[in-house]
Amino acid sequence: MVSRPPERGAPTATDTLRREVEALRQEAEGLRQALTTSPIIDMARGVVMATAPCTKEEAWQVLVELSQRTNVKLRDIARHIVSGVTGEPMPPPVRGALLAALDRIRATRG
Structure with a gap:
C-alpha cells in the first residue's frame, strides 16, 4: 500500500x-x-460562613453571586474578602454586594 x-x-x-x-x-x-x-477561595468561604453564619454551600453561592454582580473573577473576590479580614479595604462594589448578600442570608435565617 502506497x-x-x-x-x-x-x-x-x-x-x-x-x-x-x-x-x-x-x-x-x-x-x-x-x-x-x-x-x-476556601478561606473566603470560611469568612462568609463565620460572618453570616451560613453553610459552606450558601457561602459558595455568595461568592458566585458577588462575582456575577460585580463582574469580578471569583478568585479576586476571594482575595478581597480575605484581605478585608486584615483591614485592607474592599472595593466599594464588592463590599456593597457582600453586605447585601450577607443581609439576605441573615434575613432568611430570622
Whole structure:
C-alpha cells in the first residue's frame, strides 16, 4: 500500500499533535491556577460562613453571586474578602454586594 501525501488544507499528524500539546499546556496552566487559588477561595468561604453564619454551600453561592454582580473573577473576590479580614479595604462594589448578600442570608435565617 502506497501512502499518499495529505490533501491540501487537511491537517497533518504534526498539526494535530501541536493542537493536542497546546490543549494540554492550557489544561496544566488551569490546574496550576486552581492549586494556587483554591486555598484563598476556601478561606473566603470560611469568612462568609463565620460572618453570616451560613453553610459552606450558601457561602459558595455568595461568592458566585458577588462575582456575577460585580463582574469580578471569583478568585479576586476571594482575595478581597480575605484581605478585608486584615483591614485592607474592599472595593466599594464588592463590599456593597457582600453586605447585601450577607443581609439576605441573615434575613432568611430570622
